Amino acid sequence: MRWMWIDRVIELVPRTRLVAIKNVSLAEEHLHDHFAADIGRGLPATPVMPASLVVEGLAQTGGILVGHASGFAYNVVLAKVGKFELTRDVFPGATLRYTATAERFDDAGASIRGEVAMLDHARAAEGFVTIGSIELIFSHLNNSMVAGAGLENLPAHNFVFGESFKSLLRNSGFGEA
Amino acid sequence: MTRADIEAKVRGVLVDALAVDDEDVTLKASLVRDLGAESIDFLDIVFKLEQAFGFKIGEGELFPNSFAQDPKFVSAGKVTGDGVAFLKQRMPKLDLSSFEKDPSVSKVPGLFTVEMIVDFVEKKLGTH
Structure with missing residues (x-):
């Protein structure tokens, strides 16, 4: 079981762009704590998707794009979050659309620009409205990079892109990853 | 420019x-x-x-990032004579006099x- 923060991939242009959808649901338990009602202070429950999970969704979207580019030959890890901006709160019932665009690939990793747009179904006529952006750097993790860091002997299999991500791509209609 | x-x-x-x-x-x-x-x-x-x-x-090309993996340049965590020569050639303005007294590879990024x-x-x- 893996922490999946995207529900479906809707567009994949290899090495160029990947677009994914996340439906925010009140069934997600953390939303009941973020933020719970504070009776003493008279504050009602206010479920808001944590911005850190928006970052995670963007990172997963970008990570699949980077992993796909090498046929999932590398363990792709998020190495750096550059600027991140989120201008609106995200509430249950909203749909988020994450767009990851590749800016640069090389043997060491990749630089990705991400954008998040929100569809508020109560204002469906407005369509998706851009509410944030991010800069991400991904690194291809290998044994030589972690030598000396007490992390020798990484698992031989690809431990970043396991079955969950492959199923997600397959179920989104993008074939066998 | x-x-x-x-x-x-x-x-x-x-x-x-x-x-x-x-x-x-x-x-x-x-x-x-x-x-x-x-x-x-x-x-x-x-x-x-x-x-x-x-x-x-x-x-x-800019940062010699595979430098540390090359046994010719780095041995037992220390930059070798060949390694120092490589750094000098790569960064001619660099003052390596204090680095050469303790040429730990971990100090290389600090030179940039x-x-x-x-x-x-x-x-x-x-x-x-």
Whole structure:
């Protein structure tokens, strides 16, 4: 079981762009704590998707794009979050659309620009409205990079892109990853 | 593009990549010691320089990132004589006198300065 923060991939242009959808649901338990009602202070429950999970969704979207580019030959890890901006709160019932665009690939990793747009179904006529952006750097993790860091002997299999991500791509209609 | 133009652009890249103040990015500033760069920032800096100047930087061309994996240059955590020669050739303005007393490979990133990047860009644009 893996922490999946995207529900479906809707567009994949290899090495160029990947677009994914996340439906925010009140069934997600953390939303009941973020933020719970504070009776003493008279504050009602206010479920808001944590911005850190928006970052995670963007990172997963970008990570699949980077992993796909090498046929999932590398363990792709998020190495750096550059600027991140989120201008609106995200509430249950909203749909988020994450767009990851590749800016640069090389043997060491990749630089990705991400954008998040929100569809508020109560204002469906407005369509998706851009509410944030991010800069991400991904690194291809290998044994030589972690030598000396007490992390020798990484698992031989690809431990970043396991079955969950492959199923997600397959179920989104993008074939066998 | 004048040297001043290059410096201004390099400063912009570093302010952006390292989230530091403009005035802290002096020519002699060490990327690691003074500006807080970590290993992954070097990759970020390379990407941003490419965008800013419109050229491609080959792997290891600016920062010798595979240097530490080369047994000719690094042995038992120390930079060898060949390794020091390589660094000198790569960064001619570098003062390696104190480094040579304790040439730990972990100290190599600390040698990289803002000026080294400006020199690199100037040379690269000149030979374009």
